[in-house]
Amino acid sequence: MSEATCTSAGTAPADYREGVSAPATDAIDARAAHADGVERLLASYRALPATATVRLAKPTSNLFRSRDRVEARGLDTSGLTQVIAVDAEARTADVGGMCTFEDLVAATLPHGLAPLVVPQLKTITLGGAVTGLGIESTSFRNGLPHESVLELDILTGAGEIVTASPTEHADLFRAFPNSYGTLGYAVRLRIELEPVEPFVALTHLRFHAIADLIAAMDRIVETGALDDGTRVDYLDGVVFSAEESYLCVGVQTAASGPTSDYTGQRIFYRSIQHAEGATHDRLTIHDYLWRWDTDWFWCSQAFGAQHPLVRRL
Numbered sequence: 423m424s425e426a427t428c429t430s431a432g433t434a435p436a437d438y439r440e441g442v443s444a445p446a447t448d449a450i451d452a453r454a455a456h457a458d459g460v461e462r463l464l465a466s467y468r469a470l471p472a473t474a475t476v477r478l479a480k481p482t483s484n485l486f487r488s489r490d491r492v493e494a495r496g497l498d499t500s501g502l503t504q505v506i507a508v509d510a511e512a513r514t515a516d517v518g519g520m521c522t523f524e525d526l527v528a529a530t531l532p533h534g535l536a537p538l539v540v541p542q543l544k545t546i547t548l549g550g551a552v553t554g555l556g557i558e559s560t561s562f563r564n565g566l567p568h569e570s571v572l573e574l575d576i577l578t579g580a581g582e583i584v585t586a587s588p589t590e591h592a593d594l595f596r597a598f599p600n601s602y603g604t605l606g607y608a609v610r611l612r613i614e615l616e617p618v619e620p621f622v623a624l625t626h627l628r629f630h631a632i633a634d635l636i637a638a639m640d641r642i643v644e645t646g647a648l649d650d651g652t653r654v655d656y657l658d659g660v661v662f663s664a665e666e667s668y669l670c671v672g673v674q675t676a677a678s679g680p681t682s683d684y685t686g687q688r689i690f691y692r693s694i695q696h697a698e699g700a701t702h703d704r705l706t707i708h709d710y711l712w713r714w715d716t717d718w719f720w721c722s723q724a725f726g727a728q729h730p731l732v733r734r735l
């Protein structure tokens with residue numbers, strides 16, 4: 423694999439490329455660091471008593487169900503949180519299983535590339551999204567996160583690391599999505615990436631009946647375009663009530679211009695509300711991908727975090 427840096431960033435502005443470092447030594451270092459992380463994972467697995475419950479010691483999680491307290495130490499995943507390499511020519515990334523989408527996107531955007539499906543919370547990991555499934559505003563054209571996995575290394579219950587792909591351990595490869603760790607843990611994943619433009623132009627379409635929203639959504643999914651023929655790259659459906667719902671349609675664009683910022687005082691979900699017809703907005707691709715993260719969709723309200731004074735802190 424050639425670890426090129428900016429080969430596909432043709433339309434991206436210069437600041438897109440900030441942080442892209444010289445590839446050769448960094449790539450070797452990243453691979454060595456990953457190999458070291460795998461060794462630490464295996465050592466922690468071998469150190470478990472034979473009867474111990476096996477679980478991951480992850481710094482982040484999006485599981486909210488209560489879990490039994492487990493005395494045994496979790497597996498050491500500390501060395502599996504990195505992006506190992508981005509191959510801008512092949513449009514693929516090799517990624518540690520516990521790498522968050524925040525870190526993954528930060529590594530791919532400087533190349534003008536993004537994962538095919540980016541979940542809306544920064545702390546979701548690639549391994550978690552693939553094994554727990556996920557869905558996003560590109561899913562109508564790119565499917566679910568596991569559908570862009572080309573191959574993955576899995577720690578199995580036998581304490582071995584196996585590489586699974588459509589041709590190698592193909593049964594494990596097919597069964598892994600939605601297995602929630604029961605078939606093993608993803609240690610490294612190679613995923614496809616897609617080119618992205620620096621900005622997303624948004625149109626928020628108001629509906630007064632859910633049936634009308636569904637009909638419009640079906641047409642977009644079928645044709646990949648709005649009724650006027652405009653290509654659709656991103657598609658969210660947001661329902662406030664039976665009488666108030668929206669389709670938030672995004673189109674990638676390289677055209678520069680003013681952009682909105684919903685990481686401070688302004689709140690994204692409120693920005694889409696209006697009485698009738700369509701409104702328009704623009705975000706950088708980075709802010710588009712994380713549009714729901716600042717306010718955890720709308721859940722931040724429950725913690726008082728939508729109050730203007732609290733937001734200033």
Ligand SMILES: Cc1cc2nc3c(=O)[nH]c(=O)nc-3n(C[C@H](O)[C@H](O)[C@H](O)COP(=O)(O)OP(=O)(O)OC[C@H]3O[C@@H](n4cnc5c(N)ncnc54)[C@H](O)[C@@H]3O)c2cc1C
Pocket residue numbers: 478480482483484485486519520540541542543545546547548549550551553554555556557558602603604606607608609
């Ligand atoms: C509030 C909320 C919002 C969400 N929003 C979105 C969204 O916008 N888009 C979306 O696609 N999904 C969303 N999800 C679903 C989320 O993608 C899944 O819950 C995903 O499994 C969480 O991944 P995680 O990395 O946080 O894993 P965890 O929460 O830590 O673990 C989830 C499960 O996956 C297993 N697991 C974790 N890592 C691995 C691994 N490397 N290999 C094997 N098994 C592993 C764990 O054992 C556990 O069973 C949301 C979930 C919540 C609770």
